[in-house]
Amino acid sequence: MAKQYVDMNTPVIEMRNIVKRFGDFVANDGINLTVHKGEIHAILGENGAGKSTLMNQLYGLLKPTSGDILVNGKKIVMNTPRDAIDAGIGMVHQHFMLIQPFTVTENIVLGTEPTRGVQLDMATARKNVVEISERYGLSIDPDAKIEDISVGMQQRVEILKALYRGADILILDEPTSSLTPQEITELIAIMHNLVKDGKSIIIITHKLKEIKESADFCTIIRMGKYIDTVDVEKVDENDLAAMMVGRKVTFKVDKPEQTPGDVVLDVKDLHCLDYRGIEIVKGLNLQVRRGEIVGIAGIDGNGQTELVEVITGLRKGTKGQVLVNGTDVFNKSPAFGFQHGVSSIPADRQKHGLVLDFSIEDNLILQNYEKQPYSKSNVLQREPISSHARDSIEKYDIRPSGSEKRPAGTLSGGNQQKVIIAREVQNDKDLLIAVNPTRGLDVGAIEYVHKYIVDQRNKGKAVLLVSFELDEIMSLSDIIDVIFDGKIVASIPGKEANENDLGLMMAGGGKKA
């Protein structure tokens, strides 16, 4: 798209020489940003580069140490998000701000609920929500509770929430990180519809492909410093990556040829129900052998989440077998699976992967706290725990270094993921399950994560990869299993796969294997 809706004479957002300090640490060091009416402007930077800090200042969550913010040409001091909302700015956060036990409708209208007298008018609210979701083509179940719906669905609710508030300027923080390729295409179409309407969109991302596909301009930030603002048409993905990371980045994963060994994971005729009690995995068969990566490609909601939950022991299935090295772990506890060789990188790293209040060193021993040398006669041994953490921080490049005593919640998303990977890889189990392992990570971090996953394969472990990123599935997998409607409908060698065929099969069409 070629800036066809951009009105270069009407800047809606101007951030001038923004500096934000936290103590000695400079998170934003003189950043400039101008966004025009009808423009999609990408903010590109690594995890922790200061993108979110910048946007949090625009949204009134943080106050700049110095610098000015102008909205529609008027200088505005944002004290709270309320000020930003009043100025027509809406923000969709990377980590969702949803109330889990409330329904989709209740979450979307929260704070602006329609009322009849003093009563809450839920019927109207529901009608409005359905209307707006249809208008923007984001289908949702207005009556589902947030805690029961997938991460992808929650993301949609967040986007709808901002739209519902009638924001003219939308800030989207990593909006596509949990969407399927089809959904991303839809979202980009929605974004184009919005700018056509005269709205402006700021999109925080580190996905270069999406920037190329959707944005007009891109501002690059590296380690808190303003690098450049570029016209997206005039640069390619390699230029963007180099500007973001400050070095050349390889996108290709090096994977030596090897012959897979014995079967480690053997799932036979698996059935299970979803949260509504409806069968979602319907007689699924799957095998993963030593030294191979099997990627599960599929659209969110076709049973892959539940499949992993059953294998890891978090969900009870209704029928079937899950053999790990010949031991049936079906309907056993997570601890039982772990003992028999299952380790996993969970989809929701903050819910299942980490205890955010715990220090990094305590998180690193989550499955091993009862073992030597981390404890002796049920007393934790601080020194081995800390030194193990220091080693892991060094080896897995968890930043900042020397942070073993800090709560995991204070790390950036990419570094939280590295903590989980450090733990699971070092557990050294025969089977590694990784679910969306690079969700929300920048290219630098993705490189690391992919390297560790491939390393496990090369060491002769069996790896089951579930990801909504087709690129990831295609570049890592030795075998791609396509899941549709609770079954594996096709199993093809990774080298022979192409995006179109996979997309078709994921939607239930195409050839069967």
Place this chain on the structure above:
Amino acid sequence: MTKKKSFLDIVSENRFIHILLSILLGFLVGAVFLSVMGLSVGAAYGRLITSVTTRKGFSYVIVYSVPYIVAGLSVAFSFKTGVFNIGAEGQFVVGSMAAACVGILAGNLPKPILIPLCFIAAMAAGAIWGIIVGFLKTRWGINEVLSMIMFNWIAFYLSNFIAGIPAIHSDGTAEATKNISPNASMLFSKDFIKSAGLCPTANWGILVAIAMTVLVWFVIEKTTLGYELKAVGSNKFAAEYGGINVNRSILTALAISGALAGLAGALQLMGMGNRISVFSSQEGFGFAGIVVALIGCSNPFGVLIAGIFYGALMFGGSKLNLVGAPTQLINVIVGTVVFFIAISVIFENLKNLKPRANRNTEAAANKKTAEQKEGSKS
């Protein structure tokens, strides 16, 4: 930033200052009440201070504080492990009654056997009271706060029922149990009390309280059990994913918390009560434990200090009528202190003004995360 706001920041970020400030405000509000009633603030607070600073007065304070400390530890332990033990009251009552039964019925046993036996009975009773509630929660998902409140009343009437059984009931006219055997008493010898100038109920319960403080701290901070319970309390999903048995942990946490509350009941009985009256209303030791845990920031050593502070208020408060001030003034002060401590939640919300989402997906409030996250980068 304005001066007022940075003050708010300091108070909401530093727990210790916040609590000192809350205590100060409590006394300030108490002073307002006194002034409105036309009483001398100086005389009342002077009396409060002089009554607890004498040797005898201070020994009273220590005696008073023992059950508050241990009940406070019970609640603090539950806070740390993610269950809210509002049932400490009932566990205290059953613990105290279990100790009384042993102390009366097995009164002939020698001291070194009888006293530990009373403790064990009390802790077992409190633990069982906690486990029942935990079982209701883990088996059928019954909200533990509701069932605990009901179990407080069941304990209340159970205690009154047992006090009426002939073998337990006082031989005299008193509506109470018999006195426990002297062999179950923790009092110092009369001669020692006299020569040391202590209060008549001076006993070695405080040593048990201090030992429990250290033990609770050790369990929470240093053991695998504490690790497990804290993990479940802080993110049960990750704990389960990591292979910890969540339901068993909840039961264990409630059992330990209940055992502590039960022990508090035994210490109160064997240190100063000597017998259990037929209650007309809940005595509130367990509820006081909540206050003490709050003031002590759920830190075992904080609870120890908070328990002594609370004991001082209770004892000193009982002397206020000597200067014509109502003893209820203490309740006003305590209520205000708790109010201002609880208000920290409001401070935080004032700063964030965001709907609080699920803590796991949202990682505390947004501003804090953003600051820490960006602040942690180098």
